[in-house]
Amino acid sequence: MENKMFCFQCEQTAGCKGCMGAAGVCGKKADTAELQDCLTGALIGLARAVKGNEDSIFADTDRMVLEGLFATLTNVNFDNESLNSLIHRVDAEKKRLISLCRECDTVRGKISDYDMGKLWAANEDVRSLKALILFGIRGMAAYAYHAAVLGYVDQEVNKFFYKALFVIGMEDWGMEELLPIVIEVGKVNLTCMALLDRANTETYGNPVPTEVSLAVEKGPFIVISGHDLYDLKQLLEQTEGKGINIYTHGEMLPAHGYPQLKKYSHLKGNFGTAWQNQQKEFSDIPAPILFTTNCLMPPKKSYADRVFTTAGVRYPELTHIGEEKDFSPVIEKALELGGYQKDMAFTGINGGGKVMTGFAHNTVLSVAGQVIEAVKTGAIKHFFLVGGCDGARSGRNYYTEFVKQTPEDSIVLTLACGKYRFNDLDLGTINGLPRIMDMGQCNDAYSAIKVAMALAEAFKCEVNALPLSIVLSWYEQKAVCILLTLLYLGIQDIRLGPSLPAFLSPNVLKFLIEKYHIAPINTPETDMAAMLA
């Protein structure tokens, strides 16, 4: 394989243009990137074989598409062997579908896999729109996967993956045809986030406000990272009564708010901050770490023997826990390492020793009357939604500074791992309501949307007319599908940072600015003044 790659799907892409050398900034090697392209091309081939053949799809076919897309998300799968095996599975399924399709005889030659090189070399506007579709469905696939694990599927969502993949392979489509599909990704992702919300809340209960300690008690413990609540539940069950404590990390923090998870007394707290700090935070940790989804960074030698993966996450030579979810190797490692000898006090990046979570739609809407009253009396003058991914770029302290500068009569709603920039700040309360409310993981953008819509209804106005400002931080493809959902809903004036996606061509960006008034973040002071004006 050539020692060259092309990937520009995440915010840390080299030179804000694209990773094109022997490895990406994330550590993904060129051969792995090529396999991910082959996998995507094979999925497009599968979508071509599905067209006109929809009745022959099995639930397994849908699941394979989710797994295939999820494997190409940033910081999920670095393992060539498992990517090759996914490609073979997709190929076999494509052959099965073609063999069942009578009309396929005439088009058999046309049902080939797609060469992703054509996409990367396409006209920049076509490439930009197809990238928005592809990266959007990659993020959405992760959400659909988590819902499916809990037994929740939606045919509208499943069918759309084939449609979107098919469209990416269309050679002669231009902006006019592609733009509506870009927005449709946002529409279907809203359904998908609602599905995952239902899966999580019907399985584990509606999150309730919960204080989470950042300290770690002495004795054996396990750190669990990622978004998959099912994996956490299995781990909690398997460690119960074994003298091992469980600490969440990164996007797993909101799990503390779910009644069916928080009932376990050995779910103690949260370790560390957001994903980009893991190589530092895990360097001397006397405990194993289990990754259930993104964001896994290439583990350093100092702690690689303690990192375990499960679900779609893979890294060569790390122990992978399979579908049977037998976490014994992780448990044995925790007992072997023994944890800290004494209680350890850790803090967030601003020095706070605890954080709050659990302010999903059910909780916030249960105090809607109080919130509306506070707006009417002027106690609350503005809402900010400051959410999205964290990342390594230094400009990301914008989000800390921005939240620090929010006026005392404003509420900050937040979600996803970007909140670690400010969730340990004590901003006080307004009429008993905390000024920072963590609504959950990135997919809980669904909660923010529900709350914004309820407020708009209460004040008999459109969401865009609410005293609400949205400041997003993006890093990977889940942020892309969420942004597309906000655009589908017609939300305007979103501030996006820390930098604009490399895959937005000047024309596509111009369209987004003209139609939705999207703007890159400026300085906290300038943006705050503009938002409050």
Ligand code: SF4
């Ligand atoms: Fe580069 Fe991001 Fe792609 Fe990794 S995922 S290769 S950092 S653009």
Ligand code: SF3
């Ligand atoms: Fe974070 Fe990777 Fe995106 Fe779910 S864990 S938000 S970056």
